[in-house]
Amino acid sequence: MPPPSNPGSTDPAIPRLHQLLMRATGAGRHEIAAMLWGFAYFFCLLSGYYLLRPLRDAMGLVGGANRLQWLFTATFVAMLLLVPVFGAIAARWPPRRFVPVVYRFFALNILAFGVLFATGVQEVAVSRVFFVWISVFNLFVVSIFWSVLADNFSNAQGRRLFGFIAAGGTAGALAGPAIAALLAVQFGVAVLTLIAAVLFELAVQCFRGLLSATAGWRSSPGSDVQRGAPDSTLADVRLGGGMFGGVKLILRDRYLLGIVLFLLLHTFASTLLYFEQARIVSASLSDTAERTRLFAVVDFSVSSLTILLQLLITGRFLKYAGVATALALLPLAGMLAFAGIAMWPTLAMLVAVQTLRRSVDYAIVRPGREVLFTVVSREAKYKAKSVIETVVYRGGDAVSGWISAALTGIGVGFTGIALLFLPLTALWVLLSKRLAAGMEMRKAQETIE
Incomplete structure (x- = not known):
């Protein structure tokens, strides 16, 4: 399906930034909001993860580099246990409900780790648990993100818009380590966990903005979603599977x-x-x-x-x-x-x-x-x-x-x-x-x- 035409791309009523994005990505006027929400959603998500990634690598060394094989094994066991649990949650609740629950659950985990890091309680044990936790967590949050996009964008839209949205993740992967490098030594690692938790809450708000934007464009004249997308939206469909x-x-x-x-x-x-x-x-x-x-x-x-x-x-x-x-x-x-x-x-x-x-x-x-x-x-x-x-x-x-x-x-x-x-x-x-x-x-x- 060819990209939709942008008859309003030179309309003075359309913001200049939107006109540039329409020309660069082939997005229709009705798709700009959803595309930007998706960009911001992935940016917040990967900023939060990459803010914590260097902390994970450092914590993995607290108990000694010769213990890493045990951490990798523990991560695999945790994954085996959690994948069916996640599948059951996805089968029971619609994404509009379970996506915010999952992200906020992880955000609360992050804050709890921050408190433990700040107080120095059982440093070696906490560091090992944190290493395993974040190694499991990063696969789930990114997988959920792409499930959200797959459910809310048609195939034709994905070919045109996913590249730009993915660049939001790369930008987030750039911003997260930069924040960590600037703040880790001066303020301590506990501050990084607080910033990451805030970023995951912002990701939840972007998720909701994305749902609102995609719901709005389905009634727009000329939307290719009307012609090729599934009948149900992300908010109504359970992921299912196993x-x-x-x-x-x-x-x-x-x-x-x-x-x-x-x-x-x-x-x-x-x-x-x-x-x-x-x-x-x-x-x-x-x-x-x-x-x-x-x-x-x-x-x-x-x-x-x-x-x-x-x-x-x-x-x-x-x-x-x-x-x-x-x-x-x-x-x-x-x-x-x-x-x-x-x-x-x-x-x-x-x-x-x-x-x-x-x-x-x-x-x-x-x-x-x-x-x-x-x-x-x-x-x-x-x-x-x-x-x-x-x-x-x-x-x-x-x-x-x-x-x-x-x-x-x-x-x-x-x-x-x-x-x-x-x-x-x-x-x-x-x-x-x-x-x-x-x-x-x-x-x-x-x-x-």
């Missing part, structure tokens, strides 16, 4: 199993690098606030490079280089990170290679990976994708953590681990090509049908 249906879909589909393997290789590489990062930071910095500031600087650098790549490179790269090349960048960037840290295990090298690897992942590889899901069934897009990005992801973290601990225990240094990763890199690149070929085959079959 984890076990997604597992069955994955086990029956080699294409989905390939995506699972791709993600497991991703978690394996990320976890090995994360553990080495923890060792280097733990040996170099002893103060939690200083560690928090370092991790905030890394996150700020990643977000800065990511947004530049998104604005200047991503679209053209996916169009001309293709999905296979985009996916293959991740194993190649990972191998570069392994080699750099193995040869020069310093904080400067750590910041440089982690910034490059994560930016390439977020800006180019992740969009390419999401494209893989456009050719599977609608049920698989929701159920199988949910299992892959929660249980499989955290399970890969847990297993990788124990593999890392075992290799260290038998005396294999990081240089040895980097050498062991070479054949896995080759497998990963080959898998990237196979997944892209499978996607094209399914796309061709859809065209024939």
Whole structure:
């Protein structure tokens, strides 16, 4: 469906900013409000999370870097327990009710952690619980956000507007670490939790604004929502579904199993690098606030490079280089990170290679990976994708953590681990090509049908 025309784009009654957005995104006049609410919603959400992310990384080191594998295992177990609980809540309550409840529940958790951090009660135990909690929390809040968008925007609108809305998340990922880096040492980590709780409440208000805006445009003349969207809106539909249906879909589909393997290789590489990062930071910095500031600087650098790549490179790269090349960048960037840290295990090298690897992942590889899901069934897009990005992801973290601990225990240094990763890199690149070929085959079959 072609983008709607914007006959009022030169109307002096329309604010200049709105006219610019209409030209840049192809949005209709009736869609601007919802698009801006979505942008602000994602900005608040990821600002709050990325404000806490460097604190999580610092808290993970309080009990010692050699205990991280236990934290990763605990995160996986917590995910197994909470995914069915979340599914039951979504099945029972409509999103208009359960979305604010979930966000406010997490905000209250954050405030409670802030009090515990400020009072210094059981510092090691609280730090470990916080690490597990935020590692679970971040997957849920982002998943809910994209469910909100999927229920309130049509497919045609999504193709035109989701890129701009996603930029709100990148901007939030840029703002959060900047706030943490500026305030962590001067005011203490407890203040960060208070700011994050406020941002999640603002996200709730943006969610409500988004619902109001999308309800308003459905009666607008020329709205493509009238022609292609589901009959019910987000506020009226329960998400439903369940984890076990997604597992069955994955086990029956080699294409989905390939995506699972791709993600497991991703978690394996990320976890090995994360553990080495923890060792280097733990040996170099002893103060939690200083560690928090370092991790905030890394996150700020990643977000800065990511947004530049998104604005200047991503679209053209996916169009001309293709999905296979985009996916293959991740194993190649990972191998570069392994080699750099193995040869020069310093904080400067750590910041440089982690910034490059994560930016390439977020800006180019992740969009390419999401494209893989456009050719599977609608049920698989929701159920199988949910299992892959929660249980499989955290399970890969847990297993990788124990593999890392075992290799260290038998005396294999990081240089040895980097050498062991070479054949896995080759497998990963080959898998990237196979997944892209499978996607094209399914796309061709859809065209024939």
